[in-house]
Amino acid sequence: MDFLRPASWPEALAAKAEHPAAVPIAGGTDVMVEINFDHRRPEHLLDLGRITELREWDGDGDTVRLGAAVPYTRIVEELAGDLPGLALAGRTVASPQIRNRGGVGGNLGTASPAGDAHPALLAGGAEVEAVSVRGTRLIPIDAFYTGVKRNALAPDELIRAVRLKKATGPQQFAKVGTRNAMVIAVCAFGIALHPDVRGVRTGIGSAAPTPIRATAAEEFLAAELADGGHWDRRGPLPPALLRHFAGLVAGAANPVDDVRGTAAYRRHALGVLARRTLTWTWEQYRGEERTPTCA
Known part of the structure; x- marks a missing residue:
C-alpha cells in the first residue's frame, strides 16, 4: 500500500487524477477501521491531513461553506447557531476523541446509510462541492447518494466542502441506538423548518439502502x-x-433486519422520532415569537 501525502490542494487533485482508486483519508475514523479489520486494502491512501483549507469554514452571507475536514467538535462549538441540526447530529458522533478528528466529508465519502451527518444534511438542503483537475461542481445532497455506500463522485473527484444555507427556523436531530455513545444508529431522523419559504425538509438514516428524505411527510406537513x-x-x-x-415518515423507510434491529422496530422507532422531533421544532418555533432573543 502506497501512502500519498500532498502538501497542497492542487497536489491532492493531481494525485487523485493520477490514481483515481486512491482512498482519501483525513480524520481516518472510518477508513482506518476498515483497513485494521482487513475489510479494505487499497493500493494507495491519499492523506489530506496537510490541506489546511479543508479544516476551515466560512459563514459570510446566508450560507455556510464547511470544509470537508472541519471536525465535529468545532461544528458543535462554533456552528450550533447557523447549522443547529448538523451540530445536534455532531454531538451524537461516537466519542470526544473521534469528534475531534472526524468530519462531514468522511461521512459523505463513505456514504454509509448509518452516517450521523446525513439526516441533517438532507434536512438542511446541502450541496456537496466536488473538485477535480477538470473543475468544480456542486452536487445537490438529494442526488449525492446513489446506492449502498456509493455516491455521485467521479473517480478523480475529492470533496472540498459542503454548502448549507444558514437556518431560518428550528432544526432537530435524534437517533436510536443501544447506548448513548460509541454506537451505530439503529435509525436516525432529522427535520428542519424553513419559515422563509414556508417549507419543511427531513432526513432519514439507517432505515433504507441510502440516506433518504420523507418527501410525502414533508409535503403533507x-x-x-x-x-x-x-x-x-x-x-x-x-x-x-x-x-x-x-x-408518513415511517412509511418512507425501507429498512432491513440486522444485528442492530428488525425492520419493524426501525419503522416504529422512526415514527416515534418523527413525532418527537416535530414537537420539539414546533415548540421552538412558537417560542421564538413569545420570547425573542437578542444577538
Whole structure:
C-alpha cells in the first residue's frame, strides 16, 4: 500500500487524477477501521491531513461553506447557531476523541446509510462541492447518494466542502441506538423548518439502502401548516397531524433486519422520532415569537 501525502490542494487533485482508486483519508475514523479489520486494502491512501483549507469554514452571507475536514467538535462549538441540526447530529458522533478528528466529508465519502451527518444534511438542503483537475461542481445532497455506500463522485473527484444555507427556523436531530455513545444508529431522523419559504425538509438514516428524505411527510406537513394558518398563528399542532406525519415518515423507510434491529422496530422507532422531533421544532418555533432573543 502506497501512502500519498500532498502538501497542497492542487497536489491532492493531481494525485487523485493520477490514481483515481486512491482512498482519501483525513480524520481516518472510518477508513482506518476498515483497513485494521482487513475489510479494505487499497493500493494507495491519499492523506489530506496537510490541506489546511479543508479544516476551515466560512459563514459570510446566508450560507455556510464547511470544509470537508472541519471536525465535529468545532461544528458543535462554533456552528450550533447557523447549522443547529448538523451540530445536534455532531454531538451524537461516537466519542470526544473521534469528534475531534472526524468530519462531514468522511461521512459523505463513505456514504454509509448509518452516517450521523446525513439526516441533517438532507434536512438542511446541502450541496456537496466536488473538485477535480477538470473543475468544480456542486452536487445537490438529494442526488449525492446513489446506492449502498456509493455516491455521485467521479473517480478523480475529492470533496472540498459542503454548502448549507444558514437556518431560518428550528432544526432537530435524534437517533436510536443501544447506548448513548460509541454506537451505530439503529435509525436516525432529522427535520428542519424553513419559515422563509414556508417549507419543511427531513432526513432519514439507517432505515433504507441510502440516506433518504420523507418527501410525502414533508409535503403533507407543509400543506397542513399553510392551510391551517399555523405558520402565522403559531398555536399547538393537533395530535392527529403529529400522528399522520409520524406515519408518513415511517412509511418512507425501507429498512432491513440486522444485528442492530428488525425492520419493524426501525419503522416504529422512526415514527416515534418523527413525532418527537416535530414537537420539539414546533415548540421552538412558537417560542421564538413569545420570547425573542437578542444577538
